[in-house]
Amino acid sequence: MMTFPTSMSDKHDREDGGTGVAVETRTKTRRPPLYKVMLLNDDFTPMEFVVLVLERFFGMNHAQAFELMLTVHKKGVAVVGVFAFEIAETKVGQVMDLARRHQHPLQCTMERE
Numbered sequence: 001m002m003t004f005p006t007s008m009s010d011k012h013d014r015e016d017g018g019t020g021v022a023v024e025t026r027t028k029t030r031r032p033p034l035y036k037v038m039l040l041n042d043d044f045t046p047m048e049f050v051v052l053v054l055e056r057f058f059g060m061n062h063a064q065a066f067e068l069m070l071t072v073h074k075k076g077v078a079v080v081g082v083f084a085f086e087i088a089e090t091k092v093g094q095v096m097d098l099a100r101r102h103q104h105p106l107q108c109t110m111e112r113e
């Protein structure tokens, strides 16, 4: 007598195909993609403002922030952090908003790693 209450009651719908052989259906997990947050050089944003941005939004101490600011200044661009999408989006928004409010042309972008 059939005792299963659902559509899985038909033997051809069971994961073991009705064979009674133990099987496992495992969905592979994927790590979420990471995003590089980058700061771009320009000729007008004051160095100290960029240092402040790196301290405030990227958790750097003054020496680390000053060194990375100089890297951007000399090379034109540098990765300032790597984050999950929503975190990266938030950081870019915070930097762009502060730069806009101070009328600095500083640009901050993100790119999938």
Ligand code: TYC
Binding pocket: 039, 040, 041, 042, 043, 044, 045, 046, 047, 050, 069, 070, 072, 073, 106
């Ligand atoms: N080049 C700027 C200056 O000489 C400083 C600067 C550094 C600007 C890094 C932007 O992302 C930047 N005042």
